[in-house]
Amino acid sequence: MDRIDKIVAGLKEDEANPYLHECGLPEHHLDVRARNAAPGECWCGGAGGRGRRYTVDGDLVAFAHYCSCQAGQDLREAIRRIRQEVADRKADDRVKVLWRVSGIPKRYASWTLESSPVMSVAKSLEEKFEKDRWLFICGPLGTGKTGLAVGYARLWMQKTRGEENVKFIDVPSMSLDVKGEYDSASSSREMLRRYWQCGFLVLDDLGAEYTRNSDWLQEVLWRIIGKRYCGELPTVITSNYSLAELAAPERCGPRLADRIAECCGKDGVVVVKGKS
Secondary structure (H helix, E strand, C coil): CHHHHHHHHCCCCCCCCCCCEECCCCCCCCCCCCCCCCCCCCCCCCCCEEEEEEEECCEEEEEEEECCCHHHHHHHHHHHHHHHHHHHHHHHHHHHHHHHCCCCCHHHCCCCHHHCCCHHHHHHHHHCCCCCCCEEEECCCCCCHHHHHHHHHHHHHHHCCCCCCEEEEEHHHHHHHHHHHCCCHHHHHHHHHHHHHCCEEEEEEECCCCCCCCHHHHHHHHHHHHHHHHCCCCEEEEECCCHHHHCCCCCCCHHHHHHHHHHHCHHHEEECCCCC
């Protein structure tokens, strides 16, 4: 096992040199007369298997067929560990890249649930994590709502191993972006598609947006939330207002507030209390 541990410990970090390479070598000539040997009986002569196919750091270690002896089983386990490490590292790289392009402000980029000042709420969110869960986080100004949303988004990204992207947008900024494109049906649809198709969406500070004519913005939000609801795409919404307060016509209106309540359910409404 010393040699196997050395192979596992010697995995390279450089992406230009993949950990596993197809080498196309002919099948290694081993004594396979007892190929159908009983479990635990060796036919590999101590080599571990036959049909070498892969290399790790230049050392031939993987086989097309593993012997049922201890050497073969040890080698099979070593390869499984190597492949798992490779998969984990690739997943970590994906998470880092997708996190950088998520739109999360630099100030919040390193935040996690563990760093939240609202630790009791953060711990509850972590313990009750569900991949497809919706959350509505509301409370007074400065109580850590955005931090909770970002921390939960990071947890989601880690749990899903970077399989899908995260997008963060504060609703006031989104309203300005969409307003600039709203008169063009094609460009506005393309912009909205970024919000309703991403794997995980954070809509921050809902209700803080201001517009003299809120009908168009309510329609935009309705389309985004409706599309995500139908697609079962997880979404976190933060607001300084409760759902009852958001239902006011001058804010989001009753239809949108009711849809958010339906998406989140009773357990998905998180009220954060305290001072700024």
